[in-house]
Amino acid sequence: MAYIVNKNDRLTVYVEDLTHDGSGVAKVDGYPLFIPNALPGEEVEVQVMKPMKKYGFAKLIEVKKASPDRVEPPCHVFWDCGGCQLQHLSYEAQLVQKRKTVRDVMDRIGKLPHVPVHPVKGMDNPWRYRNKSQIPFSESNGETIAGFYKTRTHDIVDTDVCIIQSEEADELMSTLKHKLHELGIRAYDEINHRGMLRHLVIRKARATGELMVVLVTRTKKFPQKEAVIDVIKNVVPEVTSIMQNVNTQNTNVIFGEETILLYGKPYIVDTIGDIQFEISARSFYQINPEQTEVLYGQALEYAQLTGNETVIDAYCGIGTISLFLAKQAKEVYGVEIVPQAIEDAKRNAELNAIDNAHFEAGPAEVVIPNWYAEGKRFDVLMVDPPRKGCDEKLLETILEYKPKRIVYVSCNPATLARDLRILEEGGYRTQEVQPVEMFAQSSHVECVAWLEI
Known part of the structure; x- marks a missing residue:
């Protein structure tokens, strides 16, 4: 099959835009090329890596004319790590780009x-x-490594x-990486499904300073367990919870079903x-407390x-928005x-002495009609x-019962x-959309939309 461009072609192109994952977009006679690390407004030399029928992927070779918004990434592994996509773009320009994406x-x-999209509500300090x-753990050349995955791979970029x-989290990642090797504890080998430590998960409560450490292991048996607990307590004396989560499956899902308390609560x-919240090892909780x-x-x-209003x-999770x-x-x-x-939601309501919040487990498209059948009526x-959005059946349920106002996060x-678009075709009118920065240095953006019937 003939393409407009061919593999290994070297081209000089003008970058017009960014994709949802932060890659630059250039067009060759209308044919889109996606170029990681290129920025809008730049003239760049690229090498075509993977031409496809309707678009292709290229590698950035040289920035011939840089965007005025290009900055030097402060992270030394940024170019390899897949955790951030936009450190090379000034923060002010990141916010402009995210609004444009929306x-x-x-x-x-x-x-x-016709729907207004407001400027993104950004952070004072986006670090x-x-x-x-x-944090995934593995081994390379006989050494324990830990860090974050390269983009679209499970290859770990080793960092401290x-x-x-x-x-x-930095201190624990760095120290455990070296101490585990000394203690003879093997990190997980994803290809051969061997080794013990799969992931290190760290949760920190901003308001209280409480810290939870979760060690995700391939086996329930935990050699040198007490020694590892002592290492953690020495590195972060403020730790209030150390948990072991057991994931025996050959999978890239992080958590298994069994979680064991090793220390604290x-x-x-x-x-x-x-409002106070109790957060367990596997609870969903927004990762940016300031912007939450x-x-x-x-x-x-x-x-x-x-x-x-009722x-x-x-999708209430542990009740964070519900209790607000x-x-x-x-x-x-x-x-x-x-x-x-x-x-967790029921416990959090009780913790805050909130008695007008009620919680039920089940699919929303099943539970909500049951509530209406019981005679309940809802205003909002x-x-x-x-990320996949609302279940199709939930959207059908919403359009059947039509609460007068919807707030969509x-x-x-x-x-x-x-x-x-589906809700609009069902009779709702979107009033406005407000983007909110939750994931600085990445290409992701949160939004809140307001609809009225």
Whole structure:
């Protein structure tokens, strides 16, 4: 098959845009080339690596004319690591680009050119913001390595420092890497399914300073367990919880089903605003605590609660948004398909003496009709789905019962735009979209959308 470009062609091209994953986009006679590490407005020399029928991939060889927004990445492994995509773009330009990304999908996918997309609510300091780190361990040439995966691979980029995670995570990652080797504990070999330590997971509560360390192991048997616990306590004396999670499966899923307490308590406590949350090893909890308050504040503003409303929180998780809503609503009903998350949500409601938040486990598209059948009526629907967006059956349920206001929190602008189009065709009108920075230095952006029937 003949292509406009061929493999190994060297071309000089002009970069027009960025993709959703942070690659530059250039066009050769209308044929798109995706170029990692290239920025809009740049003239670059590239080598074609993988031509395909409708688009191709190329490698950046040289920046001939740099964007004024290009900066030197402060991370020494940025060019190899897949954790961040935009450290080479100034932070101010990152925010502009993220707004453009949202605007583009609202127009192209959502067919919503009339809907305002506001400037991104950014961070004062876009570094060291992550309250959770998931660090894979392995071995290379007889040495233990740990760090983060290269883009689209499971090859670990070995490092002792990540400048978007906590300093405690850096210290633990570096120390354990060397101590495990001394203690004779083998790191996991993903290809042959051997070795013991698969991942190190660290969670830090910003408000309380409490710290949880989770050691994800291939086997329940844990040689030198007490020695490892002592190492962790010496590195981070403030640690309040050390857990072992056992994942015996030959899989790239991080957590297994069994979690064992090794030291301290099985959770840490954090607060968002004036609400406390108990966070266990596997709880979903937003990774950027500073911006979570901004995100939830925006959701509350769009909900426009007066104290008389009954609200549904679909995909409620451990009740983080639900409990915020309950402070200003008459009643809140949260639904989540993960039973353990619902137990956490109930416990968090009890922890905060909130008695007008009710939680039920099950698929939202099943539970919500049951609530209506019981005679309940709802004024506001809050949804915060995973990246794939709302389940099709949930959207059908929403359009059947039509709560008068929807607040849609999304971590994927493309699926948000798709779902807004479906809701618009069902009678809703999108009022506006507010992007919020949750993942600085990456190409991802969170959004809050407000809809009225």
